[in-house]
Amino acid sequence: MTQKKNIEGSFHLTGGDFTNAGGASSELKSLLTNLGIAPEIVRRAAIATFEGEMNVIIHAVAGVMHYLVTPEHIKVTLNDMGPGIPDIEQAMQEGYSTAPDWVREMGWGAGMGLPNMKKNADEFRIDSIVGEGTTVEILIKVKEDESL
Amino acid sequence: MNVQEVVNSLSLEVQGSKGNLEREVTGCYISDLLSDVMAHAQAGELWITLQTHPNIVAVASLKNLAGIIITNKRVPEEETLRKAEDERIPIAVSASSTFEVGGMLFKMLRC
Numbered sequence A: 001m002t003q004k005k006n007i008e009g010s011f012h013l014t015g016g017d018f019t020n021a022g023g024a025s026s027e028l029k030s031l032l033t034n035l036g037i038a039p040e041i042v043r044r045a046a047i048a049t050f051e052g053e054m055n056v057i058i059h060a061v062a063g064v065m066h067y068l069v070t071p072e073h074i075k076v077t078l079n080d081m082g083p084g085i086p087d088i089e090q091a092m093q094e095g096y097s098t099a100p101d102w103v104r105e106m107g108w109g110a111g112m113g114l115p116n117m118k119k120n121a122d123e124f125r126i127d128s129i130v131g132e133g134t135t136v137e138i139l140i141k142v143k144e145d146e147s148l
Numbered sequence B: 001m002n003v004q005e006v007v008n009s010l011s012l013e014v015q016g017s018k019g020n021l022e023r024e025v026t027g028c029y030i031s032d033l034l035s036d037v038m039a040h041a042q043a044g045e046l047w048i049t050l051q052t053h054p055n056i057v058a059v060a061s062l063k064n065l066a067g068i069i070i071t072n073k074r075v076p077e078e079e080t081l082r083k084a085e086d087e088r089i090p091i092a093v094s095a096s097s098t099f100e101v102g103g104m105l106f107k108m109l110r111c
Helices: A023-034 A039-059 A101-105 A113-120 B003-009 B034-040 B055-062 B078-087 B098-110
Strands: A007-014 A062-069 A073-081 A123-129 A133-141 B013-016 B027-030 B045-049 B067-070 B091-093
Touching: A007 A023, A007 A039, A023 A039, A023 A062, A023 B055, A039 A062, A039 A073, A039 A113, A039 A133, A039 B034, A039 B055, A113 A123, A113 A133, A113 B034, B003 B098, B013 B078, B027 B098, B034 B055, B045 B055, B045 B098, B055 B067, B055 B078, B078 B091
Parallel strands: B027 B045, B045 B067, B067 B091
Antiparallel strands: A007 A062, A062 A073, A073 A133, A123 A133, B013 B091
16 A cells, blocks of 8 residues: 555446446546555455446436545445435345336346445445435445455 | 367357457356346456346456356347457357356366
8 A cells, every 4th residue: 555645536427327337436446456555455445336336327317426545444425316215224135126127137226236335345324315315435444465 | 278268169259359368267157137246256257147238348347357258149239349348358159058158167167
């Protein structure tokens, strides 16, 4: 880990834009890799942010993915203008999805998105207001490579 | 074993990113659910799927997979092939079923 300063930025996400799906997460993944963050940490961040990006594309009109990378952690906040989630506990259950059939036919909407995000994050927070939107915040600790 | 050798042995037709077949294949993952692939596929594996839309390239790229095999004569979308080229993810097509392709690949990689 060579990075000393905080680095932040954001990506605008457009609901329904499946063609560019994964673009923001892919760019963030390259940025984290270039910062010298350990591949295992980058891998977890990439999975969590891709799932978050897909949630916005599938369910919302638009959203923003904001990232803050410090020497200690990667924090990503996804803020969307979507329908909101009436029952968060239910939405967090693996296999539960409200995605339409055509999205499921693409292999998305298996009800694994939010659980995958939580699994790959050290901290996970979700807030939602029905009719306004959803905010998901994940934090992944950036450790020195001490496992070796 | 690299992607080219798998392509030759299984008589696959490479349709996307034809110049990137030298990568070593470490294993295989079979799924048509993209979140499942994101959660469980490992870097260097080939991914066998029925999905043909461009998001498969984004998933394969993000997971650093060796390539994608589309089964049952399904035809990848134009945009999928274009993205495959950009991301250097080979896409090969087979007339055989997922069961057959997976079975042959299992023999090649594990037996």
